[in-house]
Amino acid sequence: MQPLLKTEKISKQRADMLLQFPLNKDNLQAFTQYQELLQLKGYSPQTLKTYCNEFHLLLRLLGKGKVSGMTKEGGRCYSATRLNTAINALKFYFEQVLNRGREFYDLPRPKKPKKLPTVLAESEVARIILQTKNLKHRALLMTAYSAGLRVSELVKLRIKDIDPGRMMIHIREGKGGKGRMVPLSQTLLETLRIYYQQYKPGEYLFEGENGGPYSARSAQEILKKAKRWAGIQKKGSIHLLRHSYATHLLEAGTDVRYIQVLLGHNSLKTTLRYTHVSKLKLGSIQSPLDRLKLE
Template sequence: MKNIILKPIKHRNKNVVAIQFGYDDEIKDHLKKLDKILWSQTIKYFYIDLSLQNIRTVYDHLKLKNWTVDFSLLNEAIKNLKIERKRTSLIINQLPENYELELKKFKRWLFQKRLSENTVNTYIEVTTVFIKYALRKELDIYNTKTVETFNYSYIFKPNKSISYQNQFISGIKKFFEYKGFANGEIHLERPKKERKLPVVLSTYEIKSILNSITNLKHKTLLSLLYSAGLRIGEAINLQITDIDSKRMLIHIKQAKGKKDRYTLLSPAFVTILRLYYKAYKPTKYLFEGQKKEKYSNASAQRVLKIAVQKAGIKKNITLHSLRHSFATHLLEKGTDIRYIQELLGHSSPKTTMIYTHVTETSLKNIKNPFDDLF
């Protein structure tokens, strides 16, 4: 019988669950099937971020094999997590009517600032949580000390992701701006942005993913994301009339930054698209759900996850990885980076320049000094 111990540890200033077991290839291979599982060369353990959901996911995954899983060392951590969840749920419950009205007005104000729907919803969400926190603690909502206290207790201390921290800071600053406060009156230090290179798939891996899909709609969607370098939001917002097969272009309307642009329509993709159109007969949007509404982001994510598993690819990839791969492969084929910037819809060439760090062509041209030793 295989024995596995789950225990809480601190790793890179984060609370994580370490998965301890004797050397065993079967356990290793089984754990690698979970998306969020990471290996640490420092502590020599597989680990996952500490949360109730992650503990349950790992436990259930290991019990599929009927292995013995000892999580007694997690009892105290689980207890604290449950208390925190209960405390958070109290914040997220009811909001007085006058504040509900205030948030509706704030939402309209944000839309008038021409912010995207996703950004507006995020700002409303973080502001709502902040207001509920202040009310529960009986603190002055419009006091910067309240903001700083909330930021420490619910953002910094739990070690929320850098993107979440920035969303919170931006959302609260916008709320204070809406209320007539000057930006300088709120002192919130933004976290340093992590500099991560994008995950890029090889052309072989792209082909493996697409070949693993039997559903025509799913194959067409992922093919579009790669062949046109689209964000998932741009793909699911595409209408039939945005496909210009005469000019072999795709018209992307009001994308990120409220900008229109054109991108490539691949001749090979057109063949797939015509088969898809005959089979599914979309009426307005190119990709529609069962009730003819827009296809959902969550559905697209599931499609990719299943395809990646079937293709046997171990990289931690997302739908956006297809866009990264499109840009990188263009650069490797010698496409001018200014054209790639236009195709992707980047405002600044600095954003596009990140692909120069991951191109296989550039790296292969570097002579490794180790080779001169032999």
Template structure:
């Protein structure tokens, strides 16, 4: 027999929670702590990446803290709509809102098996942002500003092969095929493998690096032998190099990947080939770079040029 659950009070979902406890888990009622553990275990069984599990867990915990003693299983679509409206009113960004919606959608539809539970929950429109790209001259200036061989090799690989920062730190010595001038990127985003070409300049740099550092497992080891290099440390390296090189453009390590794709387009490389090199599952993701390439824009003269003699 179905038990009718009374609607959750709107005040419960929109009343801010005072963060007075040392651990976020302590702020969650015992009944919902069990659901949080169940949720995390389900994500692990589905083999989601550690970063996705961390994001989803944190977003789910935000709701559980608001609920107090109300079991999360009792929520209905109307309760969630009020909760997301509260999140919007608190100034959460569109990207954060999408992450929170994705996390809760996974819980209700995947963990609890409530099909189309989010059918009535609208999603905020994401802003259309262009990739952050810098010129070839700025890339060269950044690389010149790095004197440490390991750091320079990582930055050159990021730009020269269009790698994500996690792909660089996850590279192993056996992923390089020097004879065929290939680099194997294993279990990239979406757990997909791909192969990218290594230029002669990168091969020379990698051989010099390998001869000096002799890595055991990971190509770029951290402070402890056998451990992978820290993503946070690599992000700090690019920011410090930009500052020394006088490059003021905003952007993190991912800027090098964006620049790799854009500079290939500038040279006339086919967009489908660039899609394969980047490991994009959808061509639409790669087509974003068409908005920042100067390949065609350089041939377009502004109408101001037609009247400059009259000014």
């Protein structure tokens, strides 16, 4: 059989493509090496899936041609609509798997539209939390907002990551495998104590029915339902709460450089979407959750 991502469900259209464009022996070996190196380097599951999908599609389209013999000029004809991702996937193969030079670094890339993130008002966040009657679901949403977490960070939080002594949350599995510390909201801590007594989770703070971490899809569905119950039409996933967290900190006067640290951004440019500068110390930052009226 040809290699496929283990968790991927195959549609009829994709099945037809697999039959119509089989991988040759050399490209099959290249794809196996590609997957193994991505995993070895510790790329996130989402990045691994995205890169492998793009690389896999390219291998199919090459037919009998060997990917190792592909030139930069050949790459110019590939998938303009997903050119940025495709180029990154190709760069990884040639630069990391084959240890060749930066052959694809100067391919023209389409400019990404500069979109401002959608943000909830503090009153809207409060409505979402108040309309979530299930204690576990409420605690999950409060945790996501209070610390500005990505959904992958949220579902991987362990009980030991909550440090009430220092009033900090230790995010061990951030993007790119980087850990960071964020302040623990007093309001969140009180809710988590009640939640823990009632649900008694084992290892992970939020666990599925059969143990193990809560699924990202389930977490997203919780927010989707909560927004509907609160009558909020704004689009967005758990990342909507992360954007709101950053913006609310900014509006409260938190220095953008501290927000960069709290969000775990590599570059300040990423954080400058919420740009504003003021003078505060990290230890004095109050979580925006503590300013909400939840009673």
